[in-house]
Amino acid sequence: MNSRWLRTAAFVTAVGIFSSGCIINVSSTRSSYESCGAGESCTGATTCQQATLMITGMNVGTFCSRSCNTDLDCPSGFGLNTASCLETGGGVRQCYTKCTGPSDCPAGNSCANVPVAGGSSINVCVPRGGGSGPACGGLGQPCCAGSTCNVSGATCNLTTNVCAPAVYIGCTAGSIGAACSDGPSNGSAALRVQTSCIRPPFTNAGPAGYCSTVCDGTNNSCPSFPGSTTGCYTFQGMTQPMCFVDCVSNPAICPTGTACVMLTSNSGAQVRVCAPPVAG
Secondary structure: OOHHHHHHHHHHHHHHHOOOOOOOOOOOOOOOOOOOOOOOOEOOHHHHEOOOOOEEEEEOOOOOOOEOOOOOHOOEEEEEEEEEEOOOOOEEEEEEEOOOHHHHHOEEEEEEEEEEOOOOEEEEEEOOOOOOOOOOOOOOOOOOOOEEEOOOOOOEEOOOOEEEEEEOEEEEEHHOOOOOEEEEEOOOOOOEEHHHHHEOOOOOEEEOOOEEEEEOOOHOOOOOOEEEEEEEEOOOHHHHHHHHHEEEEEEEEOOOOOOEEEEEEOOOOOEEEEEOOOOO
């Protein structure tokens, strides 16, 4: 009797354990920078979130990361690697672990080269998603990682995160009115000035345009241009002032599709600026 009771008690106890859910419903926890999926939790101060870097030809997935302001906000990198806080577009910054090759990355990640500010780049582990990945870097397409574009003469419009013709670059007659990129204001680098393809109606203007904007009469209302000053001018034949790049000291500074030309303002002053070629 005693042995039969013990066997019965052991069976009841085992059934109770398995039916309680303690063993069957075990949650999955991922480490920092590992790929993760719905219902999975992450260690430390990270959460399972969508990677916001855009890599050409690669559809990125979800991983254990966090938003950040500096590298110090990021958990330690995978293995012996350090971590980096990267600008991923639209003012968002996200933590990634650095790498030198595939073996440095957690499962489900690829070691990708990512551009960073200043023209350099670093390798970081990026979680792989399904599919061929969203296109980026072409005109009208989202900017790639590091706010970069793959087309000559195009820059990332930081306001829209779309690749567009660069500020002050020449544009064709068929593009008049199309959106161009934005640029930092002469008055404050923190302010962005949006431009579009404009045909400036100065005397003897040709059919082509350039990426600029109407200004308020002050140079500070114009986007800046590397290597030269810019000004807000009203030349003969124009009814509204527009922004131009000054080229009196360096005629070769003019962007593609524009030339250094001498124009006469409504006040009679002659000024050398970069503008679409004149007619004739």
